[in-house]
């Protein structure tokens with residue numbers, strides 16, 4: 001029987017042109033089996049101290065309980081990790097640590113059986129998904145911000161998701177008139193068919209009435225969804241927003257567990273589109289539990305894949321095998337963790353995201369690049 005022989009967490013750092021050249025961080029996980037199969041996963045901890053904590057949990061907490069565990073008994077490994085972390089992590093850092101190991105074990109399962117992951121998830125529910133450019137609005141002046149998004153569509157993308165109030169030179173993100181005017185200008189520049197998804201995000205501090213007002217002003221320009229205008233745990237705020245806004249609401253990327261999504265879907269009942277990140281939500285196993293909940297409740301799932309090609313690959317397999325997805329997100333600007341980290345860049349063709357057919361995650365991680373980016 002093939003067993004887990006080694007688990008190595010590898011914190012990395014890289015400059016990201018998609019985030020105004022900021023140094024971003026994450027933790028990769030390399031799992032090796034007793035017969036030499038290597039699987040890769042990711043824990044999207046981002047902050048340096050959180051990356052160190054995730055790496056410690058994996059090395060000092062999870063590896064001792066998973067060493068010699070059968071590599072194909074993924075569900076048991078997942079349960080073992082959750083039980084181990086029960087006191088310090090229903091969600092949070094522990095969930096991210098679980099994510100990376102779980103993802104790597106799925107990669108190993110696919111490689112051992114010579115099957116791409118989407119086949120292990122029951123096969124393709126979409127032959128392809130529209131490619132979405134997920135970007136941060138960070139140029140100086142509205143005209144430059146509009147021109148940048150127009151460029152994404154000229155490059156083939158079929159929709160855009162725009163993060164407001166990010167790092168950079170833009171004032172878009174916070175002042176309602178400025179933000180609504182930007183969406184109006186964008187709609188005029190892009191025409192009526194282009195998908196425009198608005199991600200208000202953590203940098204904006206609006207009260208509920210402002211969020212409602214902006215939602216309904218943007219609704220006139222036919223936005224596809226309106227993401228996280230309020231703090232994610234403001235249940236009453238989201239309920240009021242859902243009752244009064246004429247746009248679909250998106251949230252969820254800051255949940256960690258199936259229980260958190262269940263609470264949203266069954267008790268808060270305000271969100272239609274759920275962001276789910278396999279590098280955060282207790283891995284591929286956790287993502288599939290959330291996806292099943294979304295099927296049960298008729299909700300949309302959107303894979304959050306704004307990190308390395310390892311998470312992008314996992315998100316792509318999961319998205320194409322899910323009945324609940326509409327689009328697939330790409331970072332529009334070239335970045336080493338997408339282009340250099342794997343032998344072949346995961347990229348759209350004519351504005352569509354297609355399946356990866358190689359075994360497991362379907363990527364060839366370049367270990368020399370991993371070692372060069374390691375902190």
Ligand SMILES: [Mg+2]
Nearest residue numbers: 199227228253
């Ligand atoms: Mg978001």
